[in-house]
Amino acid sequence: MPVATEISKPFWNNLNQGKLTIQQCNQCDGWVFFPRRHCSHCMAHDLEWKEVSGEGTLYSYTLTRVPTMSEFADEMPQALAVVELAQGVRVNTTLTGLDEDEIKIGMAVKPVFHQVDAKGNTLLRFTGVDKPLDKIAYQNPLDALPRNDKGQVQVSIDNSAALKALANDEFTDWSNTITVDQTLIDAFAELSGDNYWIHTDPVKAKKESPFGTTIAHGSLVQVLQSRLQFALPYEITGFGTMVNYGSDRLRFPAPVPAGSEIQARAKVKSVIQNRKGVQLTLEVHIHVVGNERPSVINDLVILYS
Numbered sequence: 001m002p003v004a005t006e007i008s009k010p011f012w013n014n015l016n017q018g019k020l021t022i023q024q025c026n027q028c029d030g031w032v033f034f035p036r037r038h039c040s041h042c043m044a045h046d047l048e049w050k051e052v053s054g055e056g057t058l059y060s061y062t063l064t065r066v067p068t069m070s071e072f073a074d075e076m077p078q079a080l081a082v083v084e085l086a087q088g089v090r091v092n093t094t095l096t097g098l099d100e101d102e103i104k105i106g107m108a109v110k111p112v113f114h115q116v117d118a119k120g121n122t123l124l125r126f127t128g129v130d131k132p133l134d135k136i137a138y139q140n141p142l143d144a145l146p147r148n149d150k151g152q153v154q155v156s157i158d159n160s161a162a163l164k165a166l167a168n169d170e171f172t173d174w175s176n177t178i179t180v181d182q183t184l185i186d187a188f189a190e191l192s193g194d195n196y197w198i199h200t201d202p203v204k205a206k207k208e209s210p211f212g213t214t215i216a217h218g219s220l221v222q223v224l225q226s227r228l229q230f231a232l233p234y235e236i237t238g239f240g241t242m243v244n245y246g247s248d249r250l251r252f253p254a255p256v257p258a259g260s261e262i263q264a265r266a267k268v269k270s271v272i273q274n275r276k277g278v279q280l281t282l283e284v285h286i287h288v289v290g291n292e293r294p295s296v297i298n299d300l301v302i303l304y305s
């Protein structure tokens with residue numbers, strides 16, 4: 001997916017609204033694409049976003065029959081194209097809704113607004129000007145899948161589109177809560193050998209610690225995740241083994257004072273397929289109940305193969 005920059009953001013935002021906008025120079029009237037800070041004709045820093053119809057002609061194209069990336073495997077053959085808009089600028093794009101033998105250099109084309117995710121992100125594609133196609137709505141690949149008796153959507157390890165669709169910004173509901181009391185902290189100090197007073201000496205901590213009491217070890221709170229059950233909205237099926245591959249990021253942004261109740265929630269941060277298998281990163285947040293700032297952020301990597 002494209003990453004919008006400060007300069008290109010209007011282009012992508014407008015595309016999400018079904019509008020194609022390109023920049024025009026207020027000094028020389030020249031049209032500019034790709035998005036820039038200055039005019040590519042006269043160098044003036046005086047560009048303005050203008051909506052255009054997007055009609056143009058096919059300047060060049062090629063058909064790829066081997067996916068250039070695994071993401072495009074379901075789009076074969078992929079028609080990579082350069083379209084020249086009526087304003088004279090050229091846009092790198094892909095063609096859609098056309099049979100191979102319909103594609104001709106110089107043909108008249110028009111834009112197709114292709115929504116590619118639930119957030120409304122839209123890519124600009126083109127088709128023949130006579131085609132009844134203006135936009136492609138987003139279809140969540142998870143919608144068509146069966147659910148188990150817990151209501152979790154069942155995603156096969158082979159279904160790469162559905163696996164990718166699992167990643168989103170929505171957290172699960174909160175887990176059960178548990179209390180992190182001094183007995184638990186002392187037991188962990190004993191186990192780990194980390195008996196620093198800030199964790200184990202309530203009298204000294206009351207006087208000298210900035211928290212006014214003892215606090216739990218960050219690594220204790222991290223491992224307590226196993227006791228915090230949050231309901232994931234999916235079940236991965238059809239894999240051989242599942243292993244905890246480690247953590248991409250582990251942070252302890254806020255303390256857990258002794259006696260606190262904690263709870264957890266999670267969201268799928270990313271799903272990557274590589275030679276090792278499917279690598280799912282689950283971003284787990286553990287909070288003191290009522291505290292907006294998490295006490296643990298753990299990007300847990302789970303490898304299915």
Ligand SMILES: [Zn+2]
Nearest residue numbers: 025028039042
């Ligand atoms: Zn100019």
